[in-house]
Amino acid sequence: MGAPTMTTGGTGANRPVPEGRRAAVVDCDVHAVLPSARSLLPYLDDYWADQLVAQLAPYYEPGYHPPSSPIAERPEVTPGPDGRAGTAVDALVADVFSDGGPDFAVLNCLYGVQQIHQPRREIAHARALNDWIAREWLDADDRLRASIVVPQGTPDAAAEEIDRCAADGRFAQVLLLGQSELPYGRQINWPIWEAAERHGLPVALHIGGVFRQAPTSVGWPGTYLEWYVGQQSNLEAQLASIVSEGVLQKYPSTRIVVSELGFGWVPPFLWKFDKLWKSYRPDVPWLTERPSDLIRRHVRFTTAPSDGFERPGALDRLVDRLGSEDMLVYSSDYPHRHHSAPREIENGSSDPALIDRIRRTNAFDIYGLSVHSDL
Amino acid sequence: MTRYIVANTTDIPQGERKIVELEGRSVGIFNLDGEYYALLNRCPHAGAPLCEHGTVFGVASADGPDAPIDYERQRSLRCPWHAWEFDIRTGVSFYDPRNARVRKYEVEVVPGSPEDVVDPDGGRQDGPLVLEGYAVSVEGDVVVVDTSRRRPGRTRDQAERRRPAATA
Numbered sequence: 001m002g003a004p005t006m007t008t009g010g011t012g013a014n015r016p017v018p019e020g021r022r023a024a025v026v027d028c029d030v031h032a033v034l035p036s037a038r039s040l041l042p043y044l045d046d047y048w049a050d051q052l053v054a055q056l057a058p059y060y061e062p063g064y065h066p067p068s069s070p071i072a073e074r075p076e077v078t079p080g081p082d083g084r085a086g087t088a089v090d091a092l093v094a095d096v097f098s099d100g101g102p103d104f105a106v107l108n109c110l111y112g113v114q115q116i117h118q119p120r121r122e123i124a125h126a127r128a129l130n131d132w133i134a135r136e137w138l139d140a141d142d143r144l145r146a147s148i149v150v151p152q153g154t155p156d157a158a159a160e161e162i163d164r165c166a167a168d169g170r171f172a173q174v175l176l177l178g179q180s181e182l183p184y185g186r187q188i189n190w191p192i193w194e195a196a197e198r199h200g201l202p203v204a205l206h207i208g209g210v211f212r213q214a215p216t217s218v219g220w221p222g223t224y225l226e227w228y229v230g231q232q233s234n235l236e237a238q239l240a241s242i243v244s245e246g247v248l249q250k251y252p253s254t255r256i257v258v259s260e261l262g263f264g265w266v267p268p269f270l271w272k273f274d275k276l277w278k279s280y281r282p283d284v285p286w287l288t289e290r291p292s293d294l295i296r297r298h299v300r301f302t303t304a305p306s307d308g309f310e311r312p313g314a315l316d317r318l319v320d321r322l323g324s325e326d327m328l329v330y331s332s333d334y335p336h337r338h339h340s341a342p343r344e345i346e347n348g349s350s351d352p353a354l355i356d357r358i359r360r361t362n363a364f365d366i367y368g369l370s371v372h373s374d375l
Numbered sequence: 376m377t378r379y380i381v382a383n384t385t386d387i388p389q390g391e392r393k394i395v396e397l398e399g400r401s402v403g404i405f406n407l408d409g410e411y412y413a414l415l416n417r418c419p420h421a422g423a424p425l426c427e428h429g430t431v432f433g434v435a436s437a438d439g440p441d442a443p444i445d446y447e448r449q450r451s452l453r454c455p456w457h458a459w460e461f462d463i464r465t466g467v468s469f470y471d472p473r474n475a476r477v478r479k480y481e482v483e484v485v486p487g488s489p490e491d492v493v494d495p496d497g498g499r500q501d502g503p504l505v506l507e508g509y510a511v512s513v514e515g516d517v518v519v520v521d522t523s524r525r526r527p528g529r530t531r532d533q534a535e536r537r538r539p540a541a542t543a
Contacts, residue, residue: 290470
């Protein structure tokens with residue numbers, strides 16, 4: 001394993017890889033799980049640590065992948081000491097970096113600090129969680145990278161947390177949840193985009209939510225099934241907001257990684273967005289090019305779940321409809337279980353160059369991760 | 376070059392339009408603050424009667440999402456069907472200047488006089504009302520539409536230069 005490097009830079013496909021190095025294979029969505037609320041005690045200050053204990057340590061692990069449900073874990077994953085996958089770094093590293101695995105993995109810890117309604121408590125827990133990730137995960141293996149968890153309820157504080165964590169070069173992106181209190185394009189959220197751009201960090205929009213109001217656009221769903229499926233339309237709303245409100249004009253180096261939300265829905269969404277932009281352009285006069293062109297340049301989608309595009313030829317057809325080979329990046333979504341194994345996505349294309357882009361060079365464009373050429 | 380008298384200036388009050396047929400094509404002539412513009416009465420998108428039922432609107436532009444919105448009234452014509460907007464002065468769309476455009480005609484206002492009207496060698500011709508068998512009364516200034524193609528197909532560079540600020 002060569003010394004990992006982290007470079008940052010502007011948006012643009014096919015940025016040059018340093019001499020003597022190759023673009024790294026990156027697994028862009030891997031989940032580390034906080035074993036218990038008490039795991040954060042060493043990382044909270046005295047006040048918030050005592051608060052946590054006094055409240056009997058409420059555990060904010062979200063129900064995005066309900067424990068023991070089929071989606072929660074693949075049967076072959078190595079469990080941690082508590083019997084759950086993703087709670088121990090050695091087990092996760094052994095699974096994720098096994099033969100044929102990636103050079104790097106980006107950890108998205110979904111522990112639900114964003115669901116804490118008290119702003120100061122959310123801020124304190126986000127800080128503690130990032131410090132826990134740095135000490136107990138990133139320190140353990142130099143192939144791990146992580147997303148910065150931010151207190152979404154207070155965008156200025158989120159920007160400060162991005163500033164703080166970006167100083168540790170191992171945080172590779174910012175994590176935002178698909179369902180927010182206000183759409184991410186709204187100006188109140190701009191401090192987050194500004195900070196991410198300032199540090200050259202992509203922003204992951206991952207399935208999940210803050211649950212300050214109904215988690216789908218139309219209200220409270222009755223079942224987990226409705227919630228999970230409904231997050232796709234939330235992402236359409238988020239991208240419509242980000243593009244329409246001009247985030248990509250205001251912060252032109254912004255890069256977005258839509259994570260664990262599929263990608264098959266993207267071409268018809270782009271078509272409709274373009275179509276209606278022609279009719280409503282005067283509402284957004286700063287938007288001087290087609291929404292689809294902006295999204296192709298700025299937004300990437302992780303490959304798990306692959307939602308059927310792992311069938312022979314299906315991925316090629318999808319990429320043709322996307323109109324770009326730059327938009328997909330590989331992910332395993334470890335340890336979550338979907339209807340196909342992560343690398344089955346490679347069966348969807350007959351073009352090895354496309355698979356290479358998805359596994360390495362598209363990720364290099366956003367993360368700048370490389371390894372020595374002889375590796 | 377064929378120039379048709381299409382109306383007396385008094386026939387098209389400020390803010391109004393007149394639809395005429397020239398050489399088999401429906402054409403709309405607009406009077407905006409004394410400036411006259413003529414466009415083919417057909418949206419290039421789906422064929423709607425653009426001039427007959429379109430809305431004269433302004434054009435908005437902004438340097439950024441937090442910059443002031445500059446708005447210039449009476450610069451665009453919006454289609455009644457899907458609200459596609461075209462520069463009423465040029466027929467060029469604001470979102471896709473290269474591929475979506477409405478044919479534009481040159482318009483001028485000239486002093487009216489019966490002797491000026493007919494010129495068999497290519498000057499001004501009697502307007503469409505005459506073609507349809509009506510008499511044209513010429514009193515005061517008349518509006519003249521030129522159906523000749525003065526501009527051969529533009530080069531891409533020319534089209535770029537003509538893009539309005541909103542799409543630069």
